[in-house]
Amino acid sequence: MNTHPKTVENLVIGGGPAGSMLAMQLADAGRNVTLLEKEHGAHHKVCGEFLSREAVEYLHQARVAPSDLGAAPIHLVHLSSGRVVAEAALPFRALSLSRYVLDAALLARAQQRGCEVRRGVKVERLTAQRDAWLIELRGGESLSAQTVFLASGKHDLHGWARKGGEQTNLVGFKLHLQLAPAQTEALRDSMELFLFPCGYGGLSLVEGDVANLCLVVRRSRLRKLGGWTELLAAVLAENPRLRRFLQSATALWERPLAVSPIPYGYLALRPCGLWCVGDQAAVIPSFTGDGMSIALHSAVLAAQMYLAGKTADAYNCKLHTQLARGMRLATWLSRAMVTGPGRSLAPLGLALFPGVMGWIAASTRIPEEALLFPPEGPGPQPAVQATRSA
Ligand SMILES: Cc1cc2nc3c(=O)[nH]c(=O)nc-3n(C[C@H](O)[C@H](O)[C@H](O)COP(=O)(O)OP(=O)(O)OC[C@H]3O[C@@H](n4cnc5c(N)ncnc54)[C@H](O)[C@@H]3O)c2cc1C
Numbered sequence: 001m002n003t004h005p006k007t008v009e010n011l012v013i014g015g016g017p018a019g020s021m022l023a024m025q026l027a028d029a030g031r032n033v034t035l036l037e038k039e040h041g042a043h044h045k046v047c048g049e050f051l052s053r054e055a056v057e058y059l060h061q062a063r064v065a066p067s068d069l070g071a072a073p074i075h076l077v078h079l080s081s082g083r084v085v086a087e088a089a090l091p092f093r094a095l096s097l098s099r100y101v102l103d104a105a106l107l108a109r110a111q112q113r114g115c116e117v118r119r120g121v122k123v124e125r126l127t128a129q130r131d132a133w134l135i136e137l138r139g140g141e142s143l144s145a146q147t148v149f150l151a152s153g154k155h156d157l158h159g160w161a162r163k164g165g166e167q168t169n170l171v172g173f174k175l176h177l178q179l180a181p182a183q184t185e186a187l188r189d190s191m192e193l194f195l196f197p198c199g200y201g202g203l204s205l206v207e208g209d210v211a212n213l214c215l216v217v218r219r220s221r222l223r224k225l226g227g228w229t230e231l232l233a234a235v236l237a238e239n240p241r242l243r244r245f246l247q248s249a250t251a252l253w254e255r256p257l258a259v260s261p262i263p264y265g266y267l268a269l270r271p272c273g274l275w276c277v278g279d280q281a282a283v284i285p286s287f288t289g290d291g292m293s294i295a296l297h298s299a300v301l302a303a304q305m306y307l308a309g310k311t312a313d314a315y316n317c318k319l320h321t322q323l324a325r326g327m328r329l330a331t332w333l334s335r336a337m338v339t340g341p342g343r344s345l346a347p348l349g350l351a352l353f354p355g356v357m358g359w360i361a362a363s364t365r366i367p368e369e370a371l372l373f374p375p376e377g378p379g380p381q382p383a384v385q386a387t388r389s390a
Pocket residue numbers: 013014015016017018019036037038039045046047048049050051052055121122123124151152153154155157172173214215216259262277278279280286289290291292293295
């Protein structure tokens with residue numbers, strides 16, 4: 001190990017949306033900032049790749065325009081459970097863009113704005129010292145930093161594991177597919193959400209008319225079924241609508257990406273002087289499609305509070321207060337969706353209560369008054385109807 005670690009002023013660990021956004025904000029304010037990302041180049045991540053209105057607004061603030069990167073628009077949501085299907089117009093404008101493209105664009109922006117980006121550098125250990133942090137890297141190098149922003153997302157550092165997720169028994173999968181031309185057209189402008197025994201998922205187009213299939217399932221059910229192939233077969237067997245979309249589809253990867261555990265419902269409140277952003281601060285269940293907006297929001301909030309001379313603990317408390325209510329509801333709903341009664345009631349509820357979709361969206365998102373970009377006028381109201389699929 002290096003006996004005299006190099007000193008850096010501000011260190012960001014992780015180059016996902018949270019880390020890149022934070023690094024950009026600090027660099028814009030004239031601060032020296034170094035970002036470490038363990039992957040050597042652009043890479044895929046398990047994600048539904050749905051960009052909510054808030055995420056899109058924050059990206060524009062970072063001068064990253066998802067539409068210029070080929071993002072696909074989403075106006076409609078279909079929710080299916082077995083043979084029952086409900087349709088709702090989204091109460092806001094949304095987009096869908098692969099994480100491969102989005103994360104690379106954000107990181108490139110951070111670099112352009114003056115941040116030192118070191119790729120292929122993995123942090124092995126982080127230790128609080130009296131007045132600085134010691135960061136040990138794979139390969140033996142070490143750094144000393146005055147301030148550390150932890151943006152390592154789904155991955156916990158040794159000794160800094162997130163504890164206390166509320167729903168931790170799910171496994172996440174994602175696969176990119178090329179659908180048949182007619183199915184690509186049928187999917188255009190919409191998001192297919194589907195519920196199945198012990199899980200739920202989504203299908204939508206990203207850039208280049210590629211379809212992204214992403215789902216979560218209880219670990220116990222996956223084990224019982226045997227694996228991904230059996231799981232997908234079981235999901236398609238009971239959902240004719242999804243089966244139609246995927247018939248004649250070609251998988252673009254040999255096997256799907258997987259992630260587990262996912263600490264849904266985790267909301268950090270650790271008084272440790274460490275600035276935790278993105279999934280290291282809060283992990284909202286993925287059906288809300290709000291994880292990236294929280295990642296970007298937490299990064300902007302942390303940067304603003306840090307630059308204003310506030311402490312990491314004050315930031316942590318503020319973010320916790322902003323997100324607690326939405327997180328509780330989203331986690332409750334996510335738990336309900338993987339139970340039998342919840343699954344059969346969801347499309348019916350959507351059909352019976354026009355506006356429930358808008359209410360869920362509004363109640364699980366970052367409160368409007370907490371957002372750090374100018375407010376927008378009211379979006380289109382959701383129009384809801386239920387049908388039985390043939
Ligand atoms: C199944 C599923 C579906 C989802 N769908 C959606 C969706 O549709 N829309 C949405 O908005 N959100 C969704 N999310 C949530 C979203 O993916 C996350 O909230 C978001 O990625 C968080 O961003 P981040 O920057 O905190 O972390 P990440 O995007 O995970 O980035 C962290 C980065 O840190 C790097 N890193 C990790 N450890 C180290 C280390 N030791 N040293 C150096 N670098 C390191 C990683 O390589 C990575 O690039 C979903 C999540 C799951 C699990």
